[in-house]
Amino acid sequence: MEVNSEKTFYEINVTEAFRTVDADVILWGEDLYDAKIVLYPKKITALPGYGEIKERLVNAGLVYFNFRTENFIKFTVVRWDEVTRRIYIAEGNFNAIWKYLRNSVRLGIKIKQKNGESVSIEKAEDIIDLSNLQRKGSGAVIKDGQLVYEAREVSESERLALGRKQSALDNQKNRYFYSKFGDRYHDKDCEMIREIPPEDFLASTVVPEGYKPCRKCCRRVYLRKACAPYVKQIRIVDHILRKQGITDSQLGKYAFEYGLKFRVDEAGDLVVKGKEDTWIIKAFDSGKLTLWHNNYVKTTPEERYITSGFHNQGMEGKKLNALLEYINDYTFEKHLAAEERAEQEKAALEYVAEETNQRISAIEQTKSFEAGGGQEERKELFGRLKNFVKRLFLKFV
Ligand SMILES: [Zn+2]
Known part of the structure; x- marks a missing residue:
């Protein structure tokens, strides 16, 4: 029997027919021997795992032929996932397509066999995935080229x-x-x-x-935890995190280890809830992120309460992952400890300055130093003073 590729024969006609069709790719039945047709009841959005696949789905023109009519080129626009090579078709549309498409799929198997190549399916029906159509008392089967439901014994x-x-x-x-x-x-x-x-x-x-x-699905698990209870935030939060290069394992750490909570506000900024504080990360469009920290009022040297509004935390130019590490690290207690350390260091520096000053005056008062030794001592002391001013400048300005 003659085995001729439909693609070779009709490619020009089909391309012409598709000029005005909104489809990203053309799918030929004869190429589907390693693909799957996933049938779903009612809506594709109700498929388990739809959240995972939806970004990858594109419109594809599925071509088949009815050679009994004059306009023998037929097609249906379907949803197609190139990565897993899956076509998604609602069960209600399937029979009308399969009636013709099965011939093209069969042809594809024959072409492979004729070329001596191995093909993992035996019959055209093997590419159909019916697992979404199993109902309690009945199972979907393909019988004489048509999808039907057969009663099934259920224990x-x-x-x-x-x-x-x-x-x-x-x-x-x-x-x-x-x-x-x-x-x-x-x-x-x-x-x-x-x-x-x-x-x-x-x-x-x-x-x-x-x-x-x-x-x-780990990324979705992490997002679900970090966005809970606002499931609807998952998509938009993920969009921002992906754009900023946050990996699955980073996200897992933020969600489970750090317990950070994410939400995107009306302005499109990322609101992050840390241990005690709330933060807003802004300016995703500019590429130069800014970090805003909730305002608070100190009631005693060690206590505070959080008030409305946010202040800029002065962390410009840091990447998102660095800001999230900073947020995780921040507690008011640590903030107070850092303040305390700075105070002590300032006092110590002031003491050195005072001491140096006194020694300089002492030397000047004696007015008896010789050209060699006295000059040396003055030089050393001025050096220390200069150093001190430099440290003070770096520390507090
Ligand atoms: Zn999973």
């Missing part, structure tokens, strides 16, 4: 486990999700959750002991 224990998994996911207090047989925990939105069998599924409000964060 009582299976039904209970499924119900438990769902209510654990729905419980707002639960933060970490994991399998009793794994060593990684996941965010609620992680697509790996789907893979955990309901009977092994566990959830917790605290990080489960002996478990590490999943590599796929």
Whole structure:
């Protein structure tokens, strides 16, 4: 049998047909042998793990052919993730596309085989991911090229486990999700959750002991912690942190070790809540960040209360990670200790100055020093005075 590439034959016609279509790429059925078609019920935004993939999704024109009609080039604009090579199609749209697309996918397998290349699927249906379509009493299957639901036997224990998994996911207090047989925990939105069998599924409000964060969703776990309880802040906070080059492990440290809380205010500034104090980091657009600290009033030498408004902390030109380290390090107690140290040092310097002055006057009063020794001593003392003035200047100005 003749095996001819549709792409080679119709590329010009298809490109022409796509001139006015809003699509970033054209997807050919014959190239999909290593891709997946993920079917979802209702809305794509409700897919588990959607938060992870949405930035990568682009519009793609999926091409297929109905050679029984004159206008045989057909296409649908679908959402496409180039990184994982996944096409997302709502289940309601699938049958109309697959009726024709399956022929092109089959052709792709044949082309590979004809060229003596290995291909990991046997039949066109193997590229379809139905795992989002499993319902309690029925399962989705592809039958004669069409998506249908077939009644499925569900045991009582299976039904209970499924119900438990769902209510654990729905419980707002639960933060970490994991399998009793794994060593990684996941965010609620992680697509790996789907893979955990309901009977092994566990959830917790605290990080489960002996478990590490999943590599796929750890950033979202950290963001969820740092933005809690304002889940809606996650996206915008992450946008700023990414732009400033904050890595996953830095973010993990800020969220879990330092306990910093992040929020973006109406002005687009990053509000950071540290141990006791609140800070605002501004001027992300200018590239020269400024750090603002909440105002406070000292009630006694060791006590204060926080008042409204913010003052500039004088930390211009520092990178975001340096500012966050500074924020974590700041406590009012440390601030007082630093003030105390500065006071003591100032007193010590003043003492040296006084002493030096006295010695100079003493020398001048004797008026009996000789050309050699006396000059030397004066020079040394003036040197010390100069040094002192320099230190004083660096310290307090
Ligand atoms: Zn995960």
